[in-house]
Amino acid sequence: MEVYLKAYYRMNLGDDMFVKCIAERYPEVTFRVYADRRYLAAFEGIRNIKAYPCLYAKFDRASEILGLHPFVDRLLLNHSDTVVYIGGSVFIEPKDGTVFPSLTSQGDMYYIGCNFGPYRTERYLKYVYESLRSASDVCFRDSYSYGLFKELPQARMAPDVLFGYPSYPQKKKGSGVAFSVIDPSARSGLEISAEEYYDEVAEAIRSCASEKKRVALFSFCSYEGDDSAIEKIVSRINGTSVDIFSYNGDISGFLNRLNDCECIVATRFHAMVIGWMLSKKVLPVVYSAKQTNVINDIGFTGAVRNLTKKGTRSLSELLKKYLSEPVGFDVGQLSAEAENQFCVTDRLFIK
Structure with a gap:
């Protein structure tokens, strides 16, 4: 066929x-x-x-x-x-x-x-x-x-x-924090500008570094501006050491790098899903209703940074609390x- x-x-x-x-x-x-x-x-x-x-x-x-x-x-x-x-x-x-x-x-x-x-x-x-x-x-x-x-x-x-x-790597505890990022300038309905988003992510990275946490930035799609977003964030972190991984078609290699981390700060929709499948602590960064709809459907009750609403706590505030908690989410039935x-x-x- x-x-x-x-x-x-x-x-x-x-x-x-x-x-x-x-x-x-x-x-x-x-x-x-x-x-x-x-x-x-x-x-x-x-x-x-x-x-x-x-x-x-x-x-x-x-x-x-x-x-x-x-x-x-x-x-x-x-x-x-x-x-x-x-x-x-x-x-x-x-x-x-x-x-x-x-x-x-x-x-x-x-x-x-x-x-x-x-x-x-x-x-x-x-x-x-x-x-x-x-x-x-x-x-x-x-x-x-x-x-x-x-x-x-x-x-x-x-x-x-x-x-x-069916082909996720074998789960392991991992260490450090992974940030999947986007270029928000092409997204509508946000209560935060692209520059404010980059500033907030940079602040969260500096906060992680001050706690001696290893930090990695992940680009899921260069075509949609993830690489460019990483460049703008790196320019704001004043020489703070970070690893950078840009997806180039090597699915298993990219998943292995995500698996090395303890926590995933997930602006990308599938960074959120992959993080749960790898049994990571996942902090969703919501830019679209498609994320909120799935979060609600599966009953996720962890911290969420919602870019479409005013007055929500910053990534730095959420991460400090989140990283100290034994957050687990069972996706076996899903x-x-x-x-x-x-x-x-x-x-x-x-x-």
Whole structure:
């Protein structure tokens, strides 16, 4: 069977783990991938991924200008047995209000691991709702998103795919604090500016260093500005010693570096999930409702720094208290439940 696999191909750790997870789960299926080869390092050696380079981007742009379905999407769809879209924030309302035709109107479509939003208008919600009527399966990762579409018979919910990722390193205690950071300038709805965010993270790093804690900064996605964010933070810490790890497609190596730490200050959504799976102390730094929705769903009661609300305590204050507490969070049941993200495709692909 040949499957057109849509995903976010920008060398983002979480999304690359999604793709690796599904490709290795179904080794007899050929997954067709349309992406820039620069961002496919994570999939080298995975024999059932067949990459199509971005040679036809100009045709896609021309199609979009004309309000037509993207050229390569149509091409791969017409030459594949079915389509799977694995990803998190796959239903974000475009800022300019533009809406393009959905693949769901063109054939079988299976959505795995998604959430809905952010969105601004009921028009967009209705558009996605009507588009998903023709999908074969839609598995959301949070109850808020599922609640918006629960009347659709093909809508389901299960914990995030990475709660069920099969290849985490062996858990160990670790030492020091890992900071996963983002460039907040592209995010909306924050009660803090990008410069204030960098200042706050820098202050927390200096505080950790004063307590003789080893500090490491992690870039999950250079394309989205994580590397740039690290540079701005480092310029604020006055020579404080930190380790820097930038994800380059080596999933296992990057996970091993995270595993070396005791605590993860997680601005990235999947830094939060990975931290829990590695049995680390996790301090989520919320920049989006998608994080809050999952935190609420799983019943996490630890400290949270919410950048979307005024008056919440700073990272330095939260960390001082948090690091001294025996914080544990059992994700065993979540890991088992996350397998349900694939229960429909299991029936389709496993004979």
